[in-house]
Amino acid sequence: MSDEEVVEEEPSVADQQAPSVADQLAEALARAEKAEAEITYRDAEIVNLRRRAATDKLNLMKFAGFSLAGRILPVLDSLERALEGAEEGPFTDGIQLTRDNLLEALEAEGVTPISVQEIFDPSTMEAITTLPASEEHPDGTVVDTLESGYLYKDRVLRPARVVVAKD
Secondary structure, X not given: OOOOOOOOOOOOHHHHOOOOHHHHHHHHHHHHHHHHHHHHHHHHHHHHHHHHHHHHHHHHHHOXXXXXXXXXXXXXXXXXXXXXXXXXXXXXXXXXXXXXXXXHHHHHOOEEEOOOOOEOOOOOEEXXXXXXXXXXXXXXXXXXXXXXXXXXXXXXXXXXXXXXXEO
């Protein structure tokens, strides 16, 4: 081939299939919409995480004394057992005063005794044993309280341990 011969090149396949400006614009707009949607989802996720963290922090502060109160309850039980078997006198009066002061301190921190009703409530009570139902104690009623239960604010700190009548 000589230099004088002009060889006409045929357009390549890539040149024939190059996207038009309109196609490129449509693709860019689609990617931008997708990116905006992802940003919106992530913003919402951040807001939810912040809200959850604030709720967790409030609950942590609200129930900070839960563990300590649970560890003090056996001391209260011991004082109550000591009072049950004690004879009247100054020693018994001292135990009674100590028990009352401990109860007042616990109540000031949000610990309250669970009121045991006649009907068994599994959300605040634990059935330790059952007895056959009778006319005096129909099925599902509490026969006896073996151990007092307590709430810490609105959570069960220790369920009341009871005997329940069962058919």
